[in-house]
Amino acid sequence: MSCIRMTDVRKSYGDFLALDGLSLSVEPGETFGLLGPNGAGKTTTIQLLTGQATPDAGELSVLGTDPATEPIETRRRVGIVPEKESPPSFQSPREYFQFVGQVRDIDSETLSDRIAEWADRLAFEDKLDAMATDLSRGQQQKVMISQAFLHDPDVVFIDEPLANLDPIVQARVKEFFESYRADGNALFLSTHHIEVAEEICTRVGVVGDGRLVTERRPAEMDADESLLDAFVDEVGDDPELDRRETTPTA
Numbered sequence: 001m002s003c004i005r006m007t008d009v010r011k012s013y014g015d016f017l018a019l020d021g022l023s024l025s026v027e028p029g030e031t032f033g034l035l036g037p038n039g040a041g042k043t044t045t046i047q048l049l050t051g052q053a054t055p056d057a058g059e060l061s062v063l064g065t066d067p068a069t070e071p072i073e074t075r076r077r078v079g080i081v082p083e084k085e086s087p088p089s090f091q092s093p094r095e096y097f098q099f100v101g102q103v104r105d106i107d108s109e110t111l112s113d114r115i116a117e118w119a120d121r122l123a124f125e126d127k128l129d130a131m132a133t134d135l136s137r138g139q140q141q142k143v144m145i146s147q148a149f150l151h152d153p154d155v156v157f158i159d160e161p162l163a164n165l166d167p168i169v170q171a172r173v174k175e176f177f178e179s180y181r182a183d184g185n186a187l188f189l190s191t192h193h194i195e196v197a198e199e200i201c202t203r204v205g206v207v208g209d210g211r212l213v214t215e216r217r218p219a220e221m222d223a224d225e226s227l228l229d230a231f232v233d234e235v236g237d238d239p240e241l242d243r244r245e246t247t248p249t250a
């Protein structure tokens with residue numbers, strides 16, 4: 001069974017058609033990357049799949065749950081690192097993780113082991129008890145990545161997974177992603193960094209015109225093919241896509 005399935009999903013904001021029949025699926029063991037121009041609908045797609053927004057039409061399924069009608073059940077099963085979000089400013093990372101542990105029903109021994117494991121993996125043990133407001137952007141990103149995996153979810157959604165991370169931490173995150181994927185879980189990433197998508201994704205989809213316009217498997221691409229060329233060919237001349245105004249019904 002697919003971990004993630006979207007079929008003919010449409011989503012408008014007022015008159016503005018953000019998704020126009022988007023279909024995709026992600027299987028266990030995949031790292032799926034979503035590429036697309038600014039405003040193409042990547043964040044909207046993640047919001048729909050994680051129960052933060054509801055579609056106007058179409059079908060959604062995440063680990064056998066429907067995020068539109070069972071958002072709490074979906075969020076219990078997945079991890080999320082949303083775009084532009086930080087840990088709560090007046091909590092320490094440890095306090096925030098304890099809160100996540102309570103909401104996600106993680107027993108205290110397991111939780112303290114996982115906090116230690118993530119602080120070690122991403123090298124922020126010395127900041128575990130600092131106020132989040134005093135952390136750098138990169139340190140906040142480390143906390144946000146860690147919280148997404150604390151409850152051992154089967155699918156994790158991350159917007160710009162390597163943003164603000166130094167090269168050593170990036171390497172550790174990539175190594176973890178690879179083992180997480182290889183264990184039969186799925187990662188759903190959204191990024192503007194084509195080289196990141198090329199390096200860490202097993203499959204990449206390009207969104208344009210509110211739909212998935214092409215897909216590539218980086219490992220299977222010919223030496224003379226590039227994801228950048230595929231991206232430019234499909235969406236390069238149309239950054240603010242003229243489809244968007246839905247025709248008013250008189």
Ligand SMILES: Nc1ncnc2c1ncn2[C@@H]1O[C@H](COP(=O)(O)OP(=O)(O)OP(=O)(O)O)[C@@H](O)[C@H]1O
Pocket residue numbers: 013016018036037038039040041042043044045
């Ligand atoms: N709440 C909203 N109200 C109105 N329009 C919205 C809303 N949220 C998103 N949109 C519009 O829907 C389109 C898709 O937005 P979305 O954030 O999904 O794009 P994106 O691919 O994540 O963009 P970026 O790469 O710039 O982050 C954009 O044109 C955006 O302006």
